[in-house]
Amino acid sequence: MNAQAQTAPILSARGLRHSFGSTEALRGIDVDIHPGEVLAVMGPSGSGKSTLLHCLAGVITPDAGSVTYQPGPAVGQSVTISSLNEAGRSRLRLTEFGFVFQFGQLLPELSALDNVTIPLLLNGTRRKDALQRSAELLDRLGLQDNGTKRPSELSGGQAQRVAVARALATAPKILFADEPTGSLDSLAAENVLTQMLQLVREAGTTLVMITHDPRTAAYADREILVRDGAVAAGYQVAP
Amino acid sequence: MNNSLALLGLLQRQPSYGYDLKHSYDRYFGTEKALAFGQVYATLARMARDEFILALGDETGGGPDRKQYRITEAGQERVSDWLFTPDVPSENLQSNLFAKTVIALLTDDDAARLLELQRAEHMSRMRALTKLKQGASILQVLICDHGLFHIEADLRWIDLTGARLAQLKKELQGA
Ligand SMILES: Nc1ncnc2c1ncn2[C@@H]1O[C@H](COP(=O)(O)OP(=O)(O)OP(=O)(O)O)[C@@H](O)[C@H]1O
Ligand SMILES: [Mg+2]
Numbered sequence: 001m002n003a004q005a006q007t008a009p010i011l012s013a014r015g016l017r018h019s020f021g022s023t024e025a026l027r028g029i030d031v032d033i034h035p036g037e038v039l040a041v042m043g044p045s046g047s048g049k050s051t052l053l054h055c056l057a058g059v060i061t062p063d064a065g066s067v068t069y070q071p072g073p074a075v076g077q078s079v080t081i082s083s084l085n086e087a088g089r090s091r092l093r094l095t096e097f098g099f100v101f102q103f104g105q106l107l108p109e110l111s112a113l114d115n116v117t118i119p120l121l122l123n124g125t126r127r128k129d130a131l132q133r134s135a136e137l138l139d140r141l142g143l144q145d146n147g148t149k150r151p152s153e154l155s156g157g158q159a160q161r162v163a164v165a166r167a168l169a170t171a172p173k174i175l176f177a178d179e180p181t182g183s184l185d186s187l188a189a190e191n192v193l194t195q196m197l198q199l200v201r202e203a204g205t206t207l208v209m210i211t212h213d214p215r216t217a218a219y220a221d222r223e224i225l226v227r228d229g230a231v232a233a234g235y236q237v238a239p
Numbered sequence: 240m241n242n243s244l245a246l247l248g249l250l251q252r253q254p255s256y257g258y259d260l261k262h263s264y265d266r267y268f269g270t271e272k273a274l275a276f277g278q279v280y281a282t283l284a285r286m287a288r289d290e291f292i293l294a295l296g297d298e299t300g301g302g303p304d305r306k307q308y309r310i311t312e313a314g315q316e317r318v319s320d321w322l323f324t325p326d327v328p329s330e331n332l333q334s335n336l337f338a339k340t341v342i343a344l345l346t347d348d349d350a351a352r353l354l355e356l357q358r359a360e361h362m363s364r365m366r367a368l369t370k371l372k373q374g375a376s377i378l379q380v381l382i383c384d385h386g387l388f389h390i391e392a393d394l395r396w397i398d399l400t401g402a403r404l405a406q407l408k409k410e411l412q413g414a
Binding site for chain 2: 044214215217218219220223225232233234
């Protein structure tokens with residue numbers, strides 16, 4: 001259909017199943033995510049969207065099925081996330097992925113700038129470089145005057161932009177976002193979203209974004225619909 | 240949208256020729272579908288007959304395309320009425336989809352599929368409108384947003400109806 005359909009997926013899930021106690025959150029999900037695409041994940045509350053995202057990103061290991069990460073075209077470069085141990089997944093999340101959630105992700109006692117530098121310091125970037133990259137990102141997101149503020153001194157929209165800066169600081173290959181603008185009003189949501197998308201598209205980052213909001217999803221290249229732990233008919237991977 | 244009233248409203252700014260009015264109209268309201276000259280002149284003639292507008296100095300003696308028009312007091316009142324009378328919230332858009340859903344349920348057809356297809360169509364239209372917004376003027380953005388919010392409302396109805404299909408089916412088939 002388009003160029004993306006011809007390249008190998010950067011992330012590919014097959015037969016994902018996962019339960020919490022007696023709740024079957026995922027009942028056999030196949031998904032392919034192509035490099036550089038912006039994918040919206042939609043579906044009713046409780047349908048399994050967050051669980052799916054957590055499996056894809058190696059936050060949890062699914063009960064069954066596989067998640068394969070293929071960062072580049074080279075053969076032998078692919079990683080089966082679903083069979084890594086906790087340490088391996090944690091490394092992958094730090095070096096390859098970025099995360100943005102609806103709220104509560106910034107450390108309250110640190111300034112906006114320090115919040116953004118943390119993932120860089122964790123992955124071994126020199127402090128001076130980390131600060132410079134963080135300041136640049138805050139700048140790009142229109143937060144140049146807010147670097148010294150703590151999260152409690154920021155508006156919801158500003159805090160989300162700091163979260164976006166933090167998630168993108170390490171130049172992740174894939175950004176996972178779970179309702180990134182879910183707590184904002186229409187205009188603030190739109191501003192955060194368009195700024196995030198601009199950075200993401202510029203860097204060629206792949207974005208997987210859960211959203212309830214059709215207008216947010218409309219910024220994506222395509223969407224999938226999750227229903228009762230499965231991908232709805234019409235949104236499935238072609239066999 | 241009411242074309243004649245929009246034209247009349249534009250005439251409130253200054254007396255204009257039909258030609259200029261048409262271009263103003265297209266600039267603000269005709270980005271999707273420009274107004275035909277014929278329609279502009281017919282509308283102007285009708286509004287002149289209704290005394291909402293007046294042709295200025297008929298010296299050229301030509302047809303409506305040679306005349307400059309200005310709005311009358313009655314015309315201004317008409318515009319004001321239009322502006323400040325709220326529109327009846329319309330549900331026409333949904334009625335066909337509603338009918339299709341009910342028929343599908345009554346005939347044991349796949350209502351969920353029907354709604355899903357419509358959903359995909361709506362999302363695809365929303366993506367197109369969202370693309371149009373990129374780099375567009377604020378006027379264009381406002382028009383797209385209006386469309387987006389309306390389609391979104393339909394989409395939410397589609398999703399909610401999808402979630403209520405089982406219940407709906409029970410009631411319809413019990414009736
Ligand atoms: N940690 C957990 N412990 C127990 N049950 C869980 C847990 N996480 C999710 N679930 C259950 O799994 C199902 C799917 O949840 P999930 O959070 O993936 O849904 P969601 O689609 O993200 O919903 P929402 O739109 O409300 O965020 C739900 O029934 C939920 O109650
Ligand atoms: Mg969730």
